[in-house]
Amino acid sequence: xxxxxxxxxxxxxxxxxRQVLDNINLSIKPGEILTLVGPxxxxxxxxxxxxLGLIKADYGxxxxxxxxxxxxxxxxxxxxxxxxxxxxxxxxMGIKANIDETSYMATTLGVVELLDQPLQSVSGGEFQxxxxxxxxxxxxxxxxxxxxxxxxxxxxxxxxxQLISGIRDEFGCGVLMVSHDxxxxxxxxxxxxxxxxxxxxxxxPEAVSQHPEYLKLFGASLDGMAVYTHNHNxxxxxxxxxxxxxxxxxxxxxx
Amino acid sequence: xxxxxxxxxxxxxGLLVVLVSGPLGCVVVWRRMAYFGDxxxxxxxxxxxxxxxxxxxxxLGVILTGxxxxxxxxxxxxxxxxxxxxxxGILSHGALxxxxxxLAIMQSQGRRVDLMAxxxxxxxxxxxxxxxxxxxxxxxxxxxxxxxWQSILAVAVHEELARSEGVAVDRVRLIFMxxxxxxxxxxxxxxxxxxITALLIVPxxxxxxxxxxxxxxxxxxxxxxLFSVLGGVFASMQxxxxxxxxxxxxxxxLFFVSRFKGSV
Numbered sequence: 001x002x003x004x005x006x007x008x009x010x011x012x013x014x015x016x017x018r019q020v021l022d023n024i025n026l027s028i029k030p031g032e033i034l035t036l037v038g039p040x041x042x043x044x045x046x047x048x049x050x051x052l053g054l055i056k057a058d059y060g061x062x063x064x065x066x067x068x069x070x071x072x073x074x075x076x077x078x079x080x081x082x083x084x085x086x087x088x089x090x091x092x093m094g095i096k097a098n099i100d101e102t103s104y105m106a107t108t109l110g111v112v113e114l115l116d117q118p119l120q121s122v123s124g125g126e127f128q129x130x131x132x133x134x135x136x137x138x139x140x141x142x143x144x145x146x147x148x149x150x151x152x153x154x155x156x157x158x159x160x161x162q163l164i165s166g167i168r169d170e171f172g173c174g175v176l177m178v179s180h181d182x183x184x185x186x187x188x189x190x191x192x193x194x195x196x197x198x199x200x201x202x203x204x205p206e207a208v209s210q211h212p213e214y215l216k217l218f219g220a221s222l223d224g225m226a227v228y229t230h231n232h233n234x235x236x237x238x239x240x241x242x243x244x245x246x247x248x249x250x251x252x253x254x255x
Numbered sequence: 256x257x258x259x260x261x262x263x264x265x266x267x268x269g270l271l272v273v274l275v276s277g278p279l280g281c282v283v284v285w286r287r288m289a290y291f292g293d294x295x296x297x298x299x300x301x302x303x304x305x306x307x308x309x310x311x312x313x314x315l316g317v318i319l320t321g322x323x324x325x326x327x328x329x330x331x332x333x334x335x336x337x338x339x340x341x342x343x344g345i346l347s348h349g350a351l352x353x354x355x356x357x358l359a360i361m362q363s364q365g366r367r368v369d370l371m372a373x374x375x376x377x378x379x380x381x382x383x384x385x386x387x388x389x390x391x392x393x394x395x396x397x398x399x400x401x402x403x404w405q406s407i408l409a410v411a412v413h414e415e416l417a418r419s420e421g422v423a424v425d426r427v428r429l430i431f432m433x434x435x436x437x438x439x440x441x442x443x444x445x446x447x448x449x450x451i452t453a454l455l456i457v458p459x460x461x462x463x464x465x466x467x468x469x470x471x472x473x474x475x476x477x478x479x480x481l482f483s484v485l486g487g488v489f490a491s492m493q494x495x496x497x498x499x500x501x502x503x504x505x506x507x508x509l510f511f512v513s514r515f516k517g518s519v
Binding site: 049052053054070072074077080082083084085086089090093094118138144 | 416
């Protein structure tokens with residue numbers, strides 16, 4: 001049997017008599033980036049919460065590598081203004097704090113100037129990187145990111161995904177992330193699961209992006225498959241400039 | 256000026272209580288649990304009357320009633336079709352009504368019950384015996400708070416993050432509720448049922464502006480609490496005002512000063 005960090009078999013979940021997850025099978029290996037995509041209400045966040053152990057599945061089997069350390073970056077997080085806490089303190093909560101290690105990691109993720117700031121004063125993008133820093137300081141075997149690009153502008157998103165795949169290369173941890181936008185994460189992911197209560201399709205990102213089930217789910221909401229095939233072609237031609245992608249999308253759409 | 260024995264006991268009791276209500280009150284402010292504090296306070300009246308009825312230590316009776324209230328709250332929150340706000344309102348006023356009815360029954364049976372003392376506190380009648388009890392309880396609570404502080408803080412910052420990192424969130428929440436029940440029971444003697452929540456949240460709120468870390472806020476809240484007790488007891492001696500409300504009034508004045516004085 002091959003090694004895995006986390007394995008789910010036949011997971012099912014109901015919330016208020018509504019089937020939210022059905023027959024989910026997945027496994028994450030060390031050093032692998034697995035991306036969950038799916039429309040709103042498809043159960044992405046619920047699946048992440050089940051995998052993290054925050055809620056219990058109604059049926060199915062969840063296995064974790066013994067002693068698995070998870071670094072979790074939640075989707076959005078509100079810290080009450082009444083709680084005085086600096087970025088540094090937040091980073092070091094609950095771990096044996098080592099200032100050298102903390103500032104090294106904070107430097108790597110570009111948040112080192114923020115360490116003395118109140119946590120509530122940082123911007124959305126900065127907060128995402130702080131959460132990432134905090135997760136990495138725990139030396140996780142598995143990094144779980146729920147919509148990491150939320151509240152980050154489109155240039156920042158590209159950088160963020162590059163950063164995440166860089167982290168995987170440097171630390172060798174597995175990564176599970178949720179994204180609403182496959183074409184943005186395409187280059188940074190090894191495996192894609194397209195979710196809509198059940199797993200519609202899965203596999204290599206480029207294969208998934210052309211899978212009929214995937215197109216059925218996303219095609220309508222994003223003005224047809226042309227956007228996707230087009231974008232897909234361009235992500236091979238262009239290395240940077242996501243804004244350019246969008247411009248081309250527009251052109252393509254007019255054809 | 257010679258400080259009378261009863262004034263000294265009142266001061267000591269007040270200081271002991273703010274030692275625990277300071278840090279606990281900060282967490283109440285961070286986690287927005289003020290309404291829960293109110294509900295506990297209301298249940299304290301029921302606890303007291305039950306203690307009289309069954310002839311047990313009132314402190315114990317109030318703590319037990321608070322525990323039952325916390326348990327009911329947790330059970331009722333499992334179904335998500337009512338907000339905790341509504342559930343708390345029902346428990347809070349249900350307990351208050353039950354307490355008032357029980358007290359009336361006690362009185363009709365010819366027991367002498369001083370309702371005003373429960374509602375507004377009875378700081379000046381604190382006995383040495385009560386003080387010994389109080390110090391034991393407060394030190395125990397303070398010990399548990401310090402022991403669990405990191406976990407309490409993690410839960411206050413973000414419950415799910417804490418849970419994903421292996422903090423026993425449910426246990427921490429439960430213990431925190433029990434600690435609050437204990438503090439409400441001991442604070443009842445100081446400021447009375449109606450004003451207990453104020454003793455928790457006002458010093459913590461006053462402290463907020465001057466601090467940059469959770470721990471310094473807890474310490475600063477204790478300091479604000481100490482000055483409130485000193486000021487309140489002094490005012491009570493000077494102008495013969497009721498001690499509990501005077502303490503709360505001083506803390507509220509300090510709060511306004513902390514908010515408005517010289518915006519740095």
